[in-house]
Amino acid sequence: MIPKLMQSLTLSAPRIETSRRQFLIGALAAGTGIAVGFRLLTASPAAAAETAADDGAHAFSPYVTIDGDGKVTVLSSQFEMGQGSYNGIATLVAEELDADWSTIEVKGAAGNVQAYGNIAFGGAIQGTGGSTSMASSWERYRKAGAAARAMLVAAAAAEWGVDAAEITVDNGRLAHASGKSGGFGEFAAKAATMPVPADVTLKQPGDWKLIGNGKLKRFDSARKANGTEQYTIDVKLPGMLTAVMIHPPVFGAKVKSFDASAAKAIKGVVDVVETPRGIAVIGEHMWVAIKGRDAVTVEWDETAAEKRGTDELMSMYRDLAENPPAAVARKDGDAEAAFASAAKVIEGSFEFPYLAHAAMEPLNAVARMNEDGTLEIWGGHQFPDVYQRLSAEIAGIAPEKVRLNVMKSGGSFGRRAVFDGDVVVESVYAAKAIGFRAPVKVQWTREDDMHAGRYRPAYVHSLKAGLDENGKLVAWDDHIVGQSIVAKTAFQGMIQNGVDPTSVEGAHNLPYAIPNQTVGLTTTDVGVPVLWWRSVGSTHTAFAAETFLDEAAEAAGSDPVEFRLSMLEPDSRHAKVLKLAAEKAEWQKPLAEGRFRGVALAESFGSVVAEIAEVSTDGNGGIKVERVVAAVDCGLAINPDQVRAQVEGGIGFGLGAILGEEITLTDGKVDQGNFDMYTPLRIDAMPKVEVHIVPSANPPSGIGEPGVPPIGPAVANAAYKALGKRIRVMPFSKTLNA
Structure with a gap:
């Protein structure tokens, strides 16, 4: 989409x-x-x-x-x-x-x-x-x-x-x-x-x-393994200075005044300058810049700042989800009448927190004005045209005078695809503030990335499903509440009839033959900055839909795989992928005692992925994911080993998110600062993963993201069999540790 x-x-x-x-x-x-x-x-x-x-x-x-x-x-x-x-x-x-x-x-x-x-x-x-x-x-x-x-x-x-x-x-x-x-x-x-x-x-x-x-x-495997690959963090130019930023403590605050006298007294601190994005502390190297930052005192104007915390926001979302949606993304048949005549109706609410991208290499960029009047910028330029234009405006030069050096990046997951240039424009602002007399590298710390980053939006889904007397799914309603990624940006035009497609993708295009469906959206106005996160809307829509489908299958007394197949065209990509995953995971074969399986299917970015997760209990009310079998149709696989690697990585990435990751706010301030509080998947929690690629002569479709959406619901469905608990609030730790 x-x-x-x-x-x-x-x-x-x-x-x-x-x-x-x-x-x-x-x-x-x-x-x-x-x-x-x-x-x-x-x-x-x-x-x-x-x-x-x-x-x-x-x-x-x-x-x-x-x-x-x-x-x-x-x-x-x-x-x-x-x-x-x-x-x-x-x-x-x-x-x-x-x-x-x-x-x-x-x-x-x-x-x-x-x-x-x-x-x-x-x-x-x-x-x-x-x-x-x-x-x-x-x-x-x-x-x-x-x-x-x-x-x-x-x-x-x-x-x-x-x-x-x-x-x-x-x-x-x-x-x-x-x-x-x-x-x-x-x-x-x-x-x-x-x-x-x-x-x-x-x-x-x-x-x-x-x-x-x-x-x-x-x-490029060898140089990545031996450490010789070059990233923006490795850029060193003659006379280069390093800047660290002081960002507002709450989103939307502005600098009212600041005192940098103590910072400037530190040897090696070159300057402390205000920019539209905060205060840049510029030093001869990063350590002295950080010392200088610690010595700056700032008074903030928080008049327009977002001061609500996570509890307040999620309470508002829950209330909104219980009301009619503000916009309709899909309407098939007459869901209201189908629910009224259904033999059985089930309902459920799902909650998803803000998530950080948490890439290995924190954000950075280097700006240098050359003697010939060209502005040269080194960085992870995911949207280079946007950054070129913004940088030219700041420097007061024509866009063609901005030269972008596209560096390899230690991860992004959507984080470097920003509308306002973010760290790129910070480097230009900082260099301009000192008259472009030296190259300036702006380097964020992990805490900067957590506190002043962009996040996967928080969402609430309110779902309802109706089944007839034969256990057939005849009605489906999904009301989604959350922020728009593209509202008030250059991408505003993506919103049509009040629907931001990034909020509903994966929900408004379910592949299942359900005769009466409605998908509604209520977009909230919240000051927390949000951005696409690996697999975007499908990060939450796939979880809500695929776990609720398992609930519907249970209500119908049907096997989860057969229940899904009954609503898919037999020769469709979705059916073929689901059948392949079930075959390779030996779905019909009994598991060893203490092992439990769950399944999920999702289409995103033109590719279809089915995953079957096998879990065990840890003896403390939790689970351990032991094995994941994935089947993927991504069109022609140019590099099969790379396809497998991306699916494996997507499973690890998505698994970390659903098990323990979340960004929370207290009075508008982000609580998490580093990996002691924001906890991506640890290596000992990574399951054995098997990836099976469906042979295809079709042109290649996406593979960097489609492995993420099915892992959460597959594990949640397995966890229900293991523990008897339906997991509807992310991360899992909130339910399993309750």
Whole structure:
């Protein structure tokens, strides 16, 4: 759903309508090598020629470069935050190029929406999110690899005086039956002068060596394992200063006054400056900046601040959930009449807390004004077009004078896809406040991230289900109460008829054949900043729906798997995935004493995942998740091992959230500061995970997020069998420790 919604964005940058037919392959000389990219048909020939003669930016930007030494560099439109998008895109290029996998490198690219706009978002914006990286890259990066290959072959044919059709390419080398051969690097410069192929023929699946290869190792695994991979936290520039922020203690507060005299007296503290986002304490290094921050006294204006705590907010949500919804997201049939005539009606209320993203690398960014008037920014640029525009406005320069260095990030889970630039603009504000006399890195601490972050919204669901005398589910009603992620942002246009689709996704599109359904939404106005969190709306909708379906199955006296299958088309993706999971988990086979199973099914980001969790009791009224069997249909699996890794990671991520994670507020202040109070999953609690991929010839769909939604309800359904308790309030600890 998210990709479709992103196509309705209203941003200051011009909207660009794109389709695969609008891309033409182009090439230009790049030093001693070749650069292959795409030019939009909307660019005039004269403009394209002028740009190509200049530096290849804007109307013509390369996706693939091959150097004289044979090194292949892929310029990725997608941000790498650990999910493996760089590896997937590299696979697409290397497959069609027939490159030597050991020569592949990938770098992040930005600053050219025409070349790098996310096709799944309609091309309007460059962005990484909604698990769209492979869907957006699937065709264009393969075409780039195929074009580069054709031009290398043409160059070798001209050099050797042979027919291009007689040349073979394998593992980074070109060869001819005459015995002539050479590596890519030998022909890179000449290839740049070859005519651009009017069209390219992509390989057939039977000819693939890398795509779908389950044994292909990630090209970047070694440096991630040995610590040589570079992240924004590792950036060190000559003369660079480090800034830490003092954010408001409650959301919506503003600086009234501050006294920095004691801080400035500390050796190594360079300056203390006010910005629209708080106070930046700038030092020669981070430790002295933190010492300086501790010495600053601030008086805050809390007139417009959010002062309510979690208890007050959730009490309000519960009351709202019992009233009619403010907007309707789905209405099929006549649910009211169906409930009135139902043989059995069950009801339940579900509560979900605020959640932090808690990525391994806290937020950071580096800003430097260069002598030529360009502003250079290093960071995890998940929405680079947005950050480029905002930074330009702050610095008072044209957007094209802002150069973004797209760094790899130690996690994001949606956290770096922000509307207001967040830490990126903080770095520009801080550097500007000292007259851009030195590069400035703004580095958040873990406590900054917890206290001043953005959170998965809190929600309450009020659910009702009606069954007829045969145990068939005939009526369903879900009233969802919570904050909108996109309200009052540049993404406001996503809200239609009062419905923020990110609040109801996974609920308003249930795959089950229930003749009478209503899904309502009441959006609250709360000052706590919220943001998409890995799998967005499905983090709560899947839990509410799939646990309540188990309650309905019990009320009907039906097996949970059979109950779901009875409402699915037999040949549907959902049915196939559910059957595969049940088969691999041996659902019908009795478990060993003390073991209990639960099942859940969810579709998100174009992929369908079923998970069956096996739990045991811990002897203290709690449970331990022992095993999870997952079946996934994510279209064609470009990197099967990466698909498995993402599902495994999603299960761990989601499991931590439902077992013990929550952000709470007291009088508007966030209570949690570090991992002593906010408790992600510990390694000893990670279950054994088996992932089974449904073979598919369909284009790839999402995989970074779809593993998260089913794990919570699968475990909750198993926990009910183990303990006899229905878990309706997150995290589990609130119920199991009660």
